[in-house]
Amino acid sequence: MKLFVDTGILDEIKEINSYGILDGVTLNPSLIKKAVGKLKSEGQEINMENYIKNILKTVSGPVSLEVISDIFGKMVDEGRRIFKLFNPIANNVYVKIPISPSFGKNTNNQFDGIKAIQVLSGEGIPINATLVFTPEQALIAAKSGASFVSPFAGRVDDYIRGNNDIKFNKSDYFPEYGIKKGGEIISDNGILSGIDLVGQIVEIFRYYDIETKVLAASIRNPRQVREAALAGADIATIPYSVIKKLLYHYKTSEGMKNFTSDIVTEYANILRND
């Protein structure tokens, strides 16, 4: 499974990249807002175009940049603009298009995202279909030519808990096979958890040999990274804070302390010149 970092903060991207494990980056308007807020709080000048270009130069893998409109023609224009402006920098731009840009059930533009995905992918622009909450949305995105589909695992868990008056903290673990309330397993229309959504999409794509990659997004804790991998996700995009936790285990730290305190001079002298 490839590991992307889910942040717009360049310093965080550079740090994770320095570990040699970074395969890509995902951005969205909220992550860009957070990065801009940080720069402003530090009193730094912001040249957004150059800032994004620096991100693109930092990583060799895909960097997803999202459109901001909710109407077919405008999304296509923005997708072309993003690709033309930024792809020549490092040839690693993916345009992120919401699977449905509609703000409600009854609006007329439910399929504008799908139409934009078809036009842009038809022009050779790689697309990351975002805000995916059902396997059928993923299937339609894939059929439309998306290179990646992004199921929002953490937000599925938030939604199920929110709908069932379950209090939680953002990083709380939510079991892959769901939770019971009143003796019944609760779900969002048959989706038991965010990881269950990822797994259902993987299963469908495998069944039909669909080449679109499943990018597990909205990851909240290390265990979700493991479960995304076990579910067969091609990629997980992970917040900086969660990547930092991936190597922690109490017994690893304890073992390090014990090994360090057991070092004898006879052995250390071979390894150290000083």
Ligand code: E4P
């Ligand atoms: C990345 O593609 C998504 O935009 C992101 O993972 C959403 O994460 P969140 O639900 O924590 O905001």
